[in-house]
Amino acid sequence: MTRRSLLAFLGLLLARPLSVLAAWNEQAFGAKTAADALKGIGVSAPAPSKDIVIDAPQIAENGAVVPIEISSNVPGTTAIAVVIEKNPFPLAARFEFKEGALPFVKLNVKMGETSDVRVVAFAGGQQLTATREIKVTIGGCGG
Amino acid sequence: MAGPMKMRATATGGTTEVRVLMTHPMTTAQMKDQPLHFIQNVVVKQNGKTVIEAEISQAVSRNPVFSFRLKGGAKGDKIEVSWVDNKGESNTIETAVA
Amino acid sequence: MRTLLLSAALLSGIAWAQSPVDVQKVLQRDFQARGQATMDRVVQDGLQRVCTDSHDRPPSDLARQLEADQLKTIDFPPGSLIGDWKRGERIAQGGRGLTWNDKPGAPADGSCYNCHQLSPQEMSYGTIGPSLLRFGWMRGNGPEMQRYVYGKIYNAKAYNLCSQMPRLGHSGTLTPEQIKDLVGLLLDPESPVNKQ
């Protein structure tokens, strides 16, 4: 780690709110590969499942906003993580669904390039996963 | 100073659909001319009880928009969404289910 | 006869389709120079005027005459016109050049993919111009074809007076070297444009 990035890292730590809100998984979000990101959130060998549904356009006209809708039909789903495999920092988000929430989320993410988007759902002791490729294109000038 | 938020919560057939908008630059480490500045935590509460806790990264688009679904929900239920970013700034919005 | 009269009128700068307003005067009043986009750009040259007034359907004999004038603007370099297709691909992808926020004198691009399909790998292509997929594979790459492609990129109006394609060489957008690279992209057998 260079001196500058170490300082930036420490600065980031100091800037962390000492609020009541939940922690932020520095290690997983700082991971530069999908494998490390998954490791960082405790995922190992998740099983592919058709019950994890990713609804997103196959082609995004712009990588700055890629809408993704995710839901899990696996009973007892308590968390969902979104990993954009080719992003510089692949882990995009992790949602914890407590009693009262349905395992569903819709969000907009940035994608640097065409990539698989991997979703991992946590249900009981299970880890289930699905992926979807989203192509990022170069747009025109208009709109 | 955090920019405005906007939220709509509607009850339909035993489910409450929550759509929340947040004003935030969500800058990334790749942007050379701008400091890294992004929301890290989002919490959703239903009548004071935490139902969703999210950790998010700089990969979430500028001016984040989320949709969530909550079980049950009657008109007038209180929904609260708050966020905190990497600089410790935060904002909260509360609305009644329509 | 009728066409001839019209041509004469057009050539002397008088439009037959009288516009109710003098658009050029409005532009001179309501537009401002910015960066390299100077105000002389709103003044139409003869070709632009003929195409505007005829809604891009100029009388054919007049068109032929003006196309011949445009052809004279093209300075064909000697030797092979097939440049480096890899550089050509980058020129075809980019869209910089001649706008008011482009740096004057900085290298420009061809904006080719905005309007044309070229390499099959690029799915984001426009359709204002025809598809150029496998252009060289279908048409060969002999000296005549090289000359045609070079000329067409240099000054598209020499071949089709009211074409929507910019005169990329004539306008000073691209250098002869860059145009040769684009010829390479279209005609080199090794270019992705010509691969199956």
Add this chain to the structure above:
Amino acid sequence: MTRFSATILVLGLTAIPAGAQDTKKEIQKYQQMIAEGSPVELFELEGETLWKKPQGPNNVSLEKCDLGQGPGVLKGAYARLPRYFKDADRVMDLETRLLHCMTTLQGRSRDEATKRVFGNENQPSEMEYLSAYIASQSRGVRLAAGNSHPKEKEAYELGKALFFYRAGAWDMSCASCHGEDNKRIRMQDLPVLYKPQAARPIMATWPAYRVSNSQFKTMQWRLNDCYRQMRFPEPKFASEATNALNTFLTVTAAGEPYRGPGTKR
């Protein structure tokens, strides 16, 4: 090295196996999903705040600004612009009228009020916020730009002539891109804006939030940026020329229920 890998290495691009129809369908899906997940309402909120904020030497808000339906009436006002305003004796679109109110009501100088009409992602402009709010107050109202006063007819004719006027370093007119059916730039479909069926859905969704740069964009900006890309000099903000073009386009789109502010790529 095989030809195939050489190509991929150099271009780093991915082919789409699906047909053109599927591509189009997926792009439409993308556009629909970004509209559903749009933060555009945040701009409307800020615009409302600015509309009500006292400013300028007179320290008054814009709440008494007459956008054509009477002082302070916002409902449906945007859908009926551009139109002729007697007090200014000219045709004005929303931004031109707002500028008029800033100078007359708030007592601000034209220079100050137009210093920064187009914002950026970190700091949107006052015009952009105000346009978002005011346009949102016309949702569901059919577009009906002025087309009866002689000056409105004049603006329409001038706009039409401008639309087809070829000039600039690249010999372009608006019709170079928006003049033929079923054309696109890159992946973007190009509406043939002189035809009502194409102009309607477009004019009914401007101004708009652009996801590509996270900015809210107005119609004056849209025209400005088209001319930039046409390699023209710059149209002056709120000029007769831009108002004429806007009149031509909006009159062409007449009858379409307004459903903006939109969200675009």
